[in-house]
Amino acid sequence: MNTFRKFYFPGLISCCLLLYSSCATVKRQDVLKIEDRVTEVLRSTVMAQADWAMSQMPVTVTAASSARTAGGKHDFYSEGDYWWPDPADPNAPYVQRDGMTNPDNFVAHRMAMIRFSRIVGALASAYKISGEPKYVAQAMLHVKAWFMDKETRMNPDLQYAQAIKGRFTGRGIGIIDTIQLMEVAQGILLMEKAMSTEVVASAKQWFRRYLDWLMTHPYGKAEMEALNNHGTCFVMQVASFAKLTGDESLLSFCRERYKTVLLPGQMASDGSFPKELSRTKPYGYSIFNLDAMATICQLLSTEQDNLWTFESPEGRSIAKGIQYLSPYVADKHKWTLKPDVMYWADWPVAQPFLLFGAKAYQNSGWFDIWRKLDHDPKVEEVIRNLPVRNPLIWL
The missing domain is CATH 1.50.10.100 (Chondroitin AC/alginate lyase)
Structure with a gap:
């Protein structure tokens, strides 16, 4: 047994390290490929x-x-x-x-x-x-x-x-x-x-x-304190501005707020946002809130604290939100709830949650949905509710 450990374990470890290194290289290349495609x-x-x-x-x-x-x-x-x-x-x-x-x-x-x-x-x-x-x-x-x-x-x-x-x-x-x-x-x-x-x-x-x-x-x-898109957008803004100013205390605050309040306080078990679905524009508000949450993940995720992989004790995660909404963005005809009272025909456009999610999870399907949508909307209501209109500067 000692001989086996002496001669075979080091080789096994070397092989595993080589495999990990190869996988890491592939992952880095895939990320680069996505950014080049954008x-x-x-x-x-x-x-x-x-x-x-x-x-x-x-x-x-x-x-x-x-x-x-x-x-x-x-x-x-x-x-x-x-x-x-x-x-x-x-x-x-x-x-x-x-x-x-x-x-x-x-x-x-x-x-x-x-x-x-x-x-x-x-x-x-x-x-x-x-x-x-x-x-x-x-x-x-x-x-x-x-x-x-x-x-x-x-x-x-x-x-x-x-x-x-x-x-x-x-x-x-x-x-x-x-x-x-x-x-x-x-x-x-x-x-x-x-x-x-x-x-x-x-x-x-x-x-x-x-x-x-x-x-x-x-x-x-x-x-x-708002438990809807307003609370989400508050955290998103603070994170964005704190990143520019280098305020690490506020950045940490935003990460904790996302994990302990925004995600568990707004998302249902199926990945939907009930408070947005109860509005007169359930489709547009659901998209808007998910865009904001995904932008928070894009802004704040680090190797030590990756919000893309975070899951609340109740099983809520940003991935679950994207999985819930992306089919309705790919094909709006699948939406079974009431249509929005205004601007129903103007959504969706190239929603940032699709692109950020595609990059984070290496999901080519979400990228393809994003790629085919409108990247230069002209409707004022859409423009003002699209927090990321220039995704290149966020990647």
């Missing part, structure tokens, strides 16, 4: 969007205003989407019509922020593909306007977001509007070494101040 799929779209972005001048919150805001020139302001004038009394406080967007509400600041996000995301994507410094220079022009210039910058808080005429000057749920700043933060992170140190430092300081407001203001605390 570039191949998106190259023409990215470069076209970057051409557009190169011609755009900055437009910030100071370019438009509303007489109904309680804030000032530099304060972000928006109004709740589903709130309408009372048919019985036009001077009365607005009334809710869930899922029905009022086109007359003030959303100019939100649209400006979406535009900012699209510009920086497109420029960062083009820079990743080409390495050309012109894209960085153009991005800095917009970053300076939003975060540095005394005349045009935005205050780092959201006290007046999703206001309701006659009811609230702002609400915690308005914090969801700044998911549009995530690709700005990610773009800066990607281009950081090519940017001016002053611009990077100023942008990081703005996001530090915003994070402090998010974590201490009653609006932020209320949004954090």
Whole structure:
């Protein structure tokens, strides 16, 4: 027996190590292949969007205003989407019509922020593909306007977001509007070494101040506790901005929040999100929430704490969520629940949960679904509820 151990165990161990090494090499090659395939799929779209972005001048919150805001020139302001004038009394406080967007509400600041996000995301994507410094220079022009210039910058808080005429000057749920700043933060992170140190430092300081407001203001605390897509998007934003600023304490907080609150508190045993399914837009909200959770996993996973492989004690996991929803994204006709009251025909598009999941689990089926979907949506409702529009900068 001792002779067997002496001569055969070392050989067996060597063979196992060689096999493991080969498997690891294959895995690394597969990951590289997926990223190359993403570039191949998106190259023409990215470069076209970057051409557009190169011609755009900055437009910030100071370019438009509303007489109904309680804030000032530099304060972000928006109004709740589903709130309408009372048919019985036009001077009365607005009334809710869930899922029905009022086109007359003030959303100019939100649209400006979406535009900012699209510009920086497109420029960062083009820079990743080409390495050309012109894209960085153009991005800095917009970053300076939003975060540095005394005349045009935005205050780092959201006290007046999703206001309701006659009811609230702002609400915690308005914090969801700044998911549009995530690709700005990610773009800066990607281009950081090519940017001016002053611009990077100023942008990081703005996001530090915003994070402090998010974590201490009653609006932020209320949004954090929401057990639906609002709570998910709160964690997703904090993770994104904390990654840019290098705040390891907040990153750890977000990982624990995902594992102990978001996943077990929102997901059913079949991988669905019951609170999203109960809304008037169950399909779109389910997609939106899963996109946000997958983005959290993409942002926060490390070798030591991999959220892609995490499973709650109740058996909830991000993989189960993707397995539940992906068949309905591949073929919407399979959806057996009620259709969304608005924008039913405009979903799905190239949802990030499919791409991030395909990369994490080496699932070519999910990648193929993602590849065939629309990578350049034009509908405003879809664009604002798509937290990742430039996936190249996240890989």
